[in-house]
Amino acid sequence: MMNNMTDTVKQLLIINVLFFIGSYLVPQANELLSLHYFESDGFKFWQPITHMFMHGSLMHIFFNMFALISFGSALEHFWGAKKFLFFYLSCGLGAAIIHSGVNYYYFHDAQNFLIQSGVSVQDIQTLIKGDSVNINASDTVLLQNYVNQMGDAFNNQAVGASGAIYGLLVAFAFMFPNAELMMMFIPVPVKAKYFVPVIVLLDLFSGVTGISLFGGNIAHFAHVGGALIGFVMMWYWKKNQFDKNRWDR
Numbered sequence: 198m199m200n201n202m203t204d205t206v207k208q209l210l211i212i213n214v215l216f217f218i219g220s221y222l223v224p225q226a227n228e229l230l231s232l233h234y235f236e237s238d239g240f241k242f243w244q245p246i247t248h249m250f251m252h253g254s255l256m257h258i259f260f261n262m263f264a265l266i267s268f269g270s271a272l273e274h275f276w277g278a279k280k281f282l283f284f285y286l287s288c289g290l291g292a293a294i295i296h297s298g299v300n301y302y303y304f305h306d307a308q309n310f311l312i313q314s315g316v317s318v319q320d321i322q323t324l325i326k327g328d329s330v331n332i333n334a335s336d337t338v339l340l341q342n343y344v345n346q347m348g349d350a351f352n353n354q355a356v357g358a359s360g361a362i363y364g365l366l367v368a369f370a371f372m373f374p375n376a377e378l379m380m381m382f383i384p385v386p387v388k389a390k391y392f393v394p395v396i397v398l399l400d401l402f403s404g405v406t407g408i409s410l411f412g413g414n415i416a417h418f419a420h421v422g423g424a425l426i427g428f429v430m431m432w433y434w435k436k437n438q439f440d441k442n443r444w445d446r
Contacts, residue, residue, distance in 0.1 A: 231354035249289035251356035292360020295422025307347035364427030
């Protein structure tokens, strides 16, 4: 596999590994380079780019880089370096934007509910910081759910190349639909045109329901966002290629 690695994929791999090592040598880098909620004080304009080179654990970076090498090298081989890098970064940025948009919805949905329930703006600011306040409510369980929803949307930091990787998965399924892929816990080969949509739908299910099939602390909507941007770009490129080859133009 390493012998078949293309140049841009190799450079991305090196950058990701350097960022991963650097995050342990300089712990402050996690705060500066991870993607914060854009209405928080921790948000910086470079984070939608830098977050996709940060990873939270050895397993996190291993699986992402394994996928980058496996699928990215095949795509770069056919596209060339510039088109591949543009696609990769676009999917990563799209994943950040959609992830942030979903967090914006969840945060303001919870904030509006709390305000309608009589919680003051000052108390909401206190809750965001993780401190407790005394709130009189008839349904404390529902209120606490909204407090947790608001806190998660505002305070969670996103890291990882997964959004960009999901874009690569979609592109791979477009270009090699009959290639057979396997998941580690399902040792049966499945064609890419079936495998990739199922993976994306599982992430969408987890994002909507909160029931995660692959463990906790996963930015499911970032995965879905990267896949969506990848699909739109591939559809657009494929449509343009078809239009250029039309006989009735």
